[in-house]
Amino acid sequence: MAKSKVITKKQQKKQQQGGSLRRKETAQDQSYTVPQLIEQAHNLLAQQHFEQAIRKLDHALALEPENREARELAGIAECEEGDVEKGRAHLQQLISQPAAESTQPPASASPYLYLAQTALSPQEALQHYESALQVLQRRLESMTSGATAAATGNEGMSGIAQEQGEEETEQEVRKECVMALVAMVEIWMSDLCFEPDAPTQCNTLISRALHISPDDPDALLTLASIRMSESNPREAAEIVVRVADAVLRVAERLEMKADELEKVQAQLQAQVDADADFTLDESETTDLELPPMQTRYLVTRLLLEHSDFVRALKMVDTIRGEDDEDVEGCYLEGWGWYCRGKALEDGVASAETETGDEGTVRVEECYMEALGSLMECQSLHAQQSHPDEGILAHVNELVAELEGKGVKVDVGDDDDDEGEDGEGDVEMS
Structure with missing residues (x-):
């Protein structure tokens, strides 16, 4: 019994310390602006400190209830922390509330993607994935038009695309589109597999994915799964081999580059030791990735x-x-x-x-x-x-x-x- 009392006292002390720390943190938050609170929340989310991020965002929303970025981050943080219902409420409010400019959608696809992943029915999930795709495809169009404008010297048109490009590349946006379409195919192949139009939906969706990124391995592997479901194992095997050979070629090139880089670094060290001018051409390292x-x-x-x-x-x-x-x-x-x-x-x-x-x-x-x-x-x-x-x-x-x-x-x-x-x-x- 004595041991139990000691543990209880320790627990009480820990709770009191935690409460004191939260009160101190809350008092500090009073001096921060909303942009500062949001920036701190971004950093905490990156470190997976969801509870602390939620407190920052709750304070930001208390100051600015209509702040869309704070609302989105709060929804994501709540979902990641485990309170899916509360997180969905934030995200639902975000996509339903009118934006500052007419019917402008959320700046990112994340609210729709989180709502799709936590959807209560396959139909709801498909709806949210489609909404996410609309946001992502608009971003792609903006990036493409921005690149064209930059090439023609029209910097006014390319400003937004350049700003977005600092945060996310075109290839990354294409990958997000593909993953959303693949998720939709998986819903049709599982929850909705007995629907009469399931085969048509699967082929339509994977065609969209391959149009966006023809060599994407996840899209191709999904196509292979569709062909297997259609009792076409030969074509499925050909697709899988195509993907495998592409990946293995990258692995081989990466191994060769690693060997070359090691030799170049050895040469560099030798030149440095000899007090000679020698620089490493960074282009030789390439950005191949498995x-x-x-x-x-x-x-x-x-x-x-x-x-x-x-x-x-x-x-x-x-x-x-x-x-x-x-x-x-x-x-x-x-x-x-x-x-x-x-x-x-x-x-x-x-x-x-x-x-x-x-x-x-x-x-x-x-x-x-x-x-x-x-x-x-x-x-x-x-x-x-x-x-x-x-x-x-x-x-x-x-x-x-x-x-x-x-x-x-x-x-x-x-x-x-x-x-x-x-x-x-x-x-x-």
């Missing part, structure tokens, strides 16, 4: 689904190279090697067709690689308390199956224990 991890997970899974194991494992290499402790990447590596070995064992694939950069592989080698990756995945899953129990259940199932086949992995304390062929850490009984 798609997000989630996109590469999906590409890998689709490649495995289409039995393209060599490409799938190359895609996994881009994930593991970026983060060698990524649980899902490690799982996909193990699953990929298992599927490759299983196809060879069942005669679905031959050793000749399953030839990659490492040469012809055997069933035993595939299973050894698989077990090593899957056991590593078990370890990483436990260390990180990873929330996806489905991955762990599948990994445990595969490990049990491989061990039942007599596959073994010897984990040595150091790499010096490996055999001459470099596979001293694995064996198959």
